Amino acid sequence: MEATIEVSDLRKRFGSTAALDGMTFTVTPGRITGFVGPNGAGKSTTMRVILGLDSADEGTALIGGLRYQALRNPLSHVGSLLDAGALQPSRSARGHLLWLAHSQGLSARRVDEVVEYAGLGTAARRKAGGFSLGMRQRLGIAAALLGDPPVLIMDEPFNGMDPEGIVWMRGLLRSLAAEGRAVLVSSHLMSELQDTAQHLVVVGRGRVIADTSVADLIAAASGDRVTLRTTARAQAMTVLARAGAVVAATGSETLTVSGIDSQRVASLLGRADVPFSEIGAHRATLEEAYMELTRDAVEFQSGGTR
Amino acid sequence: MTATTTATPYRSAQPVARDGFLRQLHGEWTKFRTVRGWVAGMLTACLVTVAVGLLGAAGNSISCAGPHGSSCHHTALTGPGGEEVRDGMTLVHRPLTGDGSITVRVTSLAGLYPPDGRVPADGDPTAGMVPGVQPWAKAGVIVKDGTKQGSAYAAVALTGSHGVRMQYDYTHDAAGTPGAVSASSPRWLRLTRAGDTLTGYDSADGTHWHTIGTAHLAGLPATVQAGLFSSSPEYLVTSKSLSGSSSNGGPSRATAVFDSVDLRGAAGARWTSDVIGGGGPADPGAAGLGYRQQGGTYTVTGSGDIAPVVPGRGSPAKTVESSLIGAFAGLVVVTVVATMFVTAEYRRGLIRTTLTASPRRGRVLAAKAVVIGAVSFATGLVAAAIAVPLVAAVEKGKGFPMHRTPFATDVRVVLGTAALFAVTAVLALALGTVLRRSAGAVTAVVVAIVLPYILAVAAVLPAGPSRWLTRLTPAAAFAVQQSVHQYAQVAAGYTPADGYFPLSPWAGLAVLCGYAAAVVAAAAVLLRRRDA
Structure with a gap:
């Protein structure tokens, strides 16, 4: 089976709201695809449709060319983590993994392997109801990896994890992708995917806004701006503005200049005897790029009502 | 950095098991x-x-005394089919070997019962009883495998209010001609034996016979007891209260008058009378049960029931x-x-x-x-x-x-x-x-x-x-x-x-x-x- 996820033109309405409005993208093996967008953008709904839990009004979601319902022993094809809290509180973590394993014809030994792999250790014998959210995420990862699937789908896996857990999760996702698996990871916070995802599918209002590599996205957002560090901020602003540049103060000692390149900035300041300590091409953060992209797509502005 | 599209897709190391319903069951x-x-x-x-x-069992209690101070110790009696049965009657019988038949004419069926369900502790067992025949009082002809309680039988009998019936082995019942009898409109009853097959008939005139039904009593011995019988089931008064129900019951009696008795086949010469299910001759409750013969007229008085036991609210069983x-x-x-x-x-x-x-x-x-x-x-x-x-x-x-x-x-x-x-x-x-x-x-x-x-x-x-x-x-x-089994021929609150x-x-x-x-x-x- 080809380890790809092909989502094409998914549409789904909940009443008068279009949850999915022509959602289309492809997840390819060997890399982590970040699935980002504000809350309510349709990320979870898309994932549920891919997993055959929700039905779309139109469009298809195929895994290796097949609908999820057509997969036999699906956990050996697709591992998923939708909601880490979806556990029977009185069942032990091991019991949870065991019934999943048995439903797929997998052995108890495989359960012990993933318990070890996800770092659950002796906690596996405890009731899942007493787990912290971070521990539940680890249990969810163990469940997703049970069938050793070539495709992984994770909805907000960083939620509730402590910094140590986030570092672990990033490393884990990277190594899973490096093994040649297709990994789709959603988040509503771009910062979580920085340095993790290689490819991004940015969504808003049920459709794809950008489907691009991380490098391209940053380059596009950076534009040809120059960052300048100077102790004489006011003086520098006057000199540069007179030369036709658009200048914005971004800190007590930093300015962002656009309209002229860095060489010209240096020569203008040198001629005017304005001291500066640092000058260089501006590099946008992923967060900035994302904010710019989704500005129009955010459905619930802070303080806004539906 | 551009995304690599040349990555080798991952191959699972887990053996892919066969997908089947058993796996889901296991899960x-x-x-x-x-x-x-x-x-x-x-x-x-x-x-x-x-x-x-x-x-429930711990909350229940039983205190039980039978009539005349006798204990109501329950000895389970089972019929040929294994069901619990009652077998009580006055039986006037002669041995009959091989095939044969018995024919009688019934001219009267009367009875006595205790209206408040109580019977005197001693003295005359009929004291306090009033005239009245029980609906399922029975009197007629019978062929029975000996006088032991619970033994196989077939009978054709007139009942108190259900006409003529043919019954056998306690649980089986078939209806014959309905209606009561009197001296002016008597009823003729006949039971024939041919091997294991017994056939019941009734007639209004002794000439034109109507077949009621047949019974196959497998294993019936060559020599059986054939004769006349009379029985009358216990009269039961059930009273309900908030705390439950209690019931009082007392024996009732039926007296039937037969004539034109005709027993054919290799039969014994002498009639013998037995009170089946009674306490024996010493039982004061049996006083007055038995038969009298005057010329060709036989008056048989009996008590008890020949029927399956039907437990209910009224019975302690x-x-x-x-x-x-x-x-x-x-x-x-x-x-x-x-x-x-x-x-x-x-x-x-x-x-x-x-x-x-x-x-x-x-x-x-x-x-x-x-x-x-x-x-x-x-x-x-x-x-x-x-x-x-x-x-x-x-x-x-x-x-x-x-x-x-x-x-x-x-x-x-x-x-x-x-x-x-x-x-x-x-x-x-x-x-x-x-x-x-x-x-x-x-x-x-x-x-x-x-x-x-x-x-x-x-x-x-x-x-x-x-x-x-x-x-x-x-x-x-x-x-x-x-x-429990419901029988049409046994009156009870079903x-x-x-x-x-x-x-x-x-x-x-x-x-x-x-x-x-x-x-x-x-x-x-x-x-x-x-x-x-």
Whole structure:
């Protein structure tokens, strides 16, 4: 089976709201695809449709060319983590993994392997109801990896994890992708995917806004701006503005200049005897790029009502 | 950096197992057994069933004194078919070897009974009795395998108010000519033996005979007792109060006048009279029973009944189902666990995990139903198999007489209770799937199954509505626990409160199965159609 996820033109309405409005993208093996967008953008709904839990009004979601319902022993094809809290509180973590394993014809030994792999250790014998959210995420990862699937789908896996857990999760996702698996990871916070995802599918209002590599996205957002560090901020602003540049103060000692390149900035300041300590091409953060992209797509502005 | 599209796709190292229903069953079974509360719940259902049965037995007491100070010690008497029977009559008989026939004319059937159900402790056993013949008093001709109680027989008899009947081996009854008799309109009765086949006839004139029916009494010996008999069942007064019901019963008597007695075949010469089922010649209650012969006229006075025993509210005898009175309580616990087996998944969103592991939703429902059905069947089986002998032992220890039933009936009651648990669990599971909420589903199942049962069996409602409830609602399935048999030829209160359900055991269970099938079908449709 080809380890790809092909989502094409998914549409789904909940009443008068279009949850999915022509959602289309492809997840390819060997890399982590970040699935980002504000809350309510349709990320979870898309994932549920891919997993055959929700039905779309139109469009298809195929895994290796097949609908999820057509997969036999699906956990050996697709591992998923939708909601880490979806556990029977009185069942032990091991019991949870065991019934999943048995439903797929997998052995108890495989359960012990993933318990070890996800770092659950002796906690596996405890009731899942007493787990912290971070521990539940680890249990969810163990469940997703049970069938050793070539495709992984994770909805907000960083939620509730402590910094140590986030570092672990990033490393884990990277190594899973490096093994040649297709990994789709959603988040509503771009910062979580920085340095993790290689490819991004940015969504808003049920459709794809950008489907691009991380490098391209940053380059596009950076534009040809120059960052300048100077102790004489006011003086520098006057000199540069007179030369036709658009200048914005971004800190007590930093300015962002656009309209002229860095060489010209240096020569203008040198001629005017304005001291500066640092000058260089501006590099946008992923967060900035994302904010710019989704500005129009955010459905619930802070303080806004539906 | 650009994305690499040349990465080698991952190949799973896990062997891909065959996909099948057994795997889903295995998964659901593991799911059930890994929640300690559910396993404990089923054990509780078992304990509750036994405990409520024991409480019921412990709360009952019996103090019993028979007429004339004799104890009412119950000696179970069984007929040729293994059922518990009564066999009491005055029998005037001669031995008959080989084939033959006996013909009589009945000119009168009268009786005496105690209207308040009480009999004097000593003295004249008929003191306080008033004239009146019991509806199922019987007098006529009989061929019987000896005078031992419970032996095989066939008889053609005139009854108090059910016309002429042919009856044999206690449980079989066929109607002949209806109507009462008098000296001016007598009735002729005839019974013939040809091998194992006995044929009954009646006639208004002794010339034109009407065949009532035939009986095949396999193993009837060559020599039998043939003759005249008279019997009259106990007169029973049942009074109901808030705390329950009590009944007073007293023996009644029937006196029949026969003439034109014609016994053909190789018969003995002398008539002998026996009071079958009496306390012997020393029993003061037997005073006045027997026969008088004046020329060709025989007057036979008898007491007692020749019939199967039908336990009810009025009788102190304990039945198999009375040991299982706690089943309804166990059923409530099973209902809760069975509902939780699916609603707990909806509550936590675990149903999504289940459906990603097994996308074929109909199979998920089927696997869940098989697992919860099997677990509940085992629970019901163990509960019933413990409760029946244990509660019976307690009842026996307290001096209650035990109603004897054939072993096969006991087995059916125990297995039926297990099936009742299993099907109820499946119904609860399916309703839980439809409603996705525990409280609503549990309430609905309890209201549909347990409530009608209690209303009907605890005699909260009158007999009419009770019969309808136990016919139309899923509570009809409790009929599977009925060990007692209803006989048209035995007068008794055949209401659910007496232990008599309007439907047969398996038909009652089928009603519940019908409800369960309908809800399972609805659950399957909704589970497939709804977003998880």
